[in-house]
Amino acid sequence: MNMNIGAPRGTVDLLPEDTRKWQYVEEKIKSICEAYHYEEIRTPMFEHTEIFQRSVGDTTDIVQKEMYTFNDRGGRSLTLRPEGTASVARAYVQNKLYGDPNQPHKLFYFMELFRYERPQQGRMRQLHQFGVEVLGARNPAIDVEVIDLAMTIYRTLGLRSLRLVINSLGDKESRKAYREALIKHFTPHIDSLCKDCQLRLEQNPLRVLDCKKDADHPAMKDAPSILDFLNDQSRKYFEEVLELLEEIGIDYDVDPNLVRGLDYYNHTAFEIMSEAEGFGAITTLAGGGRYDGLIEELGGPDTPGIGFGMGIERLLLALEAENIDLPIDQSLDCYLVTMGDVPQKVIFKLVHELRQNGIQIDRDYQGRKVKAQFKAANRLHAKYVLVLGEEELSKQVINVKHMETGNQKEVKLSELVQTLKEKL
């Protein structure tokens, strides 16, 4: 490429060798969603910028430095969606789904998201997420159902080196008490904390806890734990979540420092990580949590919600890291080999008719010799090669060769469709 017209940084083309895998994974996920009775929602790729500012939070990295924001010709500030939950919540409110007697709404989505970041493997500027959102239910069973769904997807695809990390951020009251305790605890140490944390302590003290730079700071060790600040209701809810996880045999680690980056989370927060060797520094495969209050923030009634986002790129990387080959069928039913002076019109019509009858077939377009046509058929994993030469044509037959066994026999052209249908 010597012209400066490659794909923009942080974006990639998915070629057939990739899309085969993507399709397989997407279909697998959809079929699991059916079992759990989740239905698909699709929302616009961009939203009013305010949607993300209000829901994700003005102080978060996503909003502060990662959004693709632009003004349209009408002067509106729009943003390519950097995450899925805000859009789905907006759609729920706008379409008044809270008035639907069927509650909760259990939704899933496949979305492309956009975040302006320095790209690495597993971190793209245009990325793809599968996610679910359950709106209208505050029930530990739903929290665990959602986690179970994510784990089931990973396990069904073959992943084994998984780790579920879970925490509770409590309700508004618990969170507020904890926030104050954190400020009180860290303020005396503020000068020895890293620059980021000094700012965090002011804006979002919970995030001081998962700072890696200050992880060894002495004040970190005896910092108050959120779990000690949960009020009775929040604590009970969290305990029920953990019990249900145990009930269905999902192992977990409680990590009181898992706070998640986005403002809208409360109560249950979780991440699923890959522990596969060679997965690199990025280990988070999926993350999510409960966001009671978000719907109200966006102008709807007080409605609880929970969901997660799962990175498809990272899922594929995790599969690679665990050396899992997806069972993708790449075979071709038939390949037509022609030779000699067979008219192009005859070849074209034959292929057309077979396809009209639902038979998968491809042919040579490069003017290759017979031997090369066979090699091509082999490369394409053709099950049958149909050989049509002048001799066959004059007898109105065609030679059907089974590539695996090498057996071949002549079939009348008039009986070809029927014969192939029986064989395939």
Next chain:
RNA sequence: GCGGUCGUGGCGAAGUGGUUAACGCACCGGAUUGUGGCUCCGGCAGGCGUGGGUUCAAAUCCCACCGGUCGCCCCA
């Protein structure tokens, strides 16, 4: 946004200042007038990410930019 590292035919990979830039894989053709493998022979294909600079001479040295990759921040 910060730091490290890398960038040679479709892919992999030599070359680290000096004649027409190795080699392997793949692809095409022939040996084998109509049949997949192997072997042998032949062929196609690159001026070295882009743009400047140093030099008699640069893929090789310097600078900038672009892109990949790894790590930081943060997350999917």
